[in-house]
Amino acid sequence: MTHGKPRRSDATRAAILAAARERFGVDGYERATIRAIAADAGIDPTMVMRYYGNKEKLFAAAADVDLRLPDLMTVPSDQVGTRLAQHFLNRWEHDEAMAALLRAGATNExxxxxMREILTTQLVPMVAAVCPDPSQAPTRAALVASQVLGAALCRYILRLSPLAEMPPQDITAWLGPTLQRYLRRV
Amino acid sequence: MTHGKPRRSDATRAAILAAARERFGVDGYERATIRAIAADAGIDPTMVMRYYGNKEKLFAAAADVDLRLPDLMTVPSDQVGTRLAQHFLNRWEHDEAMAALLRAGATNExxxxxMREILTTQLVPMVAAVCPDPSQAPTRAALVASQVLGAALCRYILRLSPLAEMPPQDITAWLGPTLQRYLRRV
DNA sequence: GTCTATAATTCGATAGAC
DNA sequence: GTCTATCGAATTATAGAC
Incomplete structure (x- = not known):
């Protein structure tokens, strides 16, 4: 969301956001401190407050994730589950904001x-486009979320063996048919 | 684990544990305070420290959960998934310690x-008893955990609609085949 | 824009009277 | 066993000098 004129201190703001995503992702909302985030970003804690107002707004900015869901209409209908599993695995591996949101969502209302907003506004419409009966989209989307979030919880947060060490393609092979069923089963 | 002689203040200890399970379950580890737990139990905060030493030990006592897994050997092999889904739904609905452990596990190492210990010592052996190749038990158990914990996360922690409001039997009908596949698919 | 100093809370934990 | 009082540390947030 670029406004008309880029501010001079956008680099500093970006550094703060990157540090915030990492800290919120590793420590969760309560234990991640403004001081630690500022230290990671190499600036003064006061600057964080100046730029983002308070801790809650900083988190909101750090956890403003876009699922970047693919267009499943271009995928053969018997492969949407595997394709979606691939996509989510890739997102989790490369975006720290995903872990930040999940970890914080467990303890912070x-x-x-x-998280509910993101799932409702991004996942539900995509599910509605590929599932047999669009009126079932909220239910099917919630089931997809339950499996995707549960796998991320076990792999990235709890670090449960052997799920934490498995290659992404192995996980995709297991989760794909599950998501396929949640999306398409009549 | 009843010792030889029951102590006089076991009632107080039990009240503390019940309050601790509720607070840890609702607030998570960091935001649940000794003071609030003591207030819920109707006693002095000092007593909590006296009985349990410190906050970490209190949580360990409150989150000492037993999954009470059923003996799936007595269940027809094509129904183990549904049976297991039923069991977990029932456990989540009736034991606050489950939510306490899940919520705290997201932010507290x-x-x-x-959680890893519980899954390793309780779930893996049960899975080994019913899956085709026992050497795959850790992998299959982790997959079962990912779906069960993910569903609990969405239903009880995130309160995601419509999963949060669905009747338990509807959830069982969806998750049963998933768990069946994770347990038995060759 | 940047930093020092500090206000205002809150928490876990302890000492000690009774 | 129970409670009062409090310590020491950590936190968010603000005021204000430079």
């Missing part, structure tokens, strides 16, 4: 609210 | 360690 505002973060949980944001 | 000690709690995550306890």
């Amino acid at each position: 505002a973060a949980a609210q944001r | 000690a709690a995550a360690q306890r």
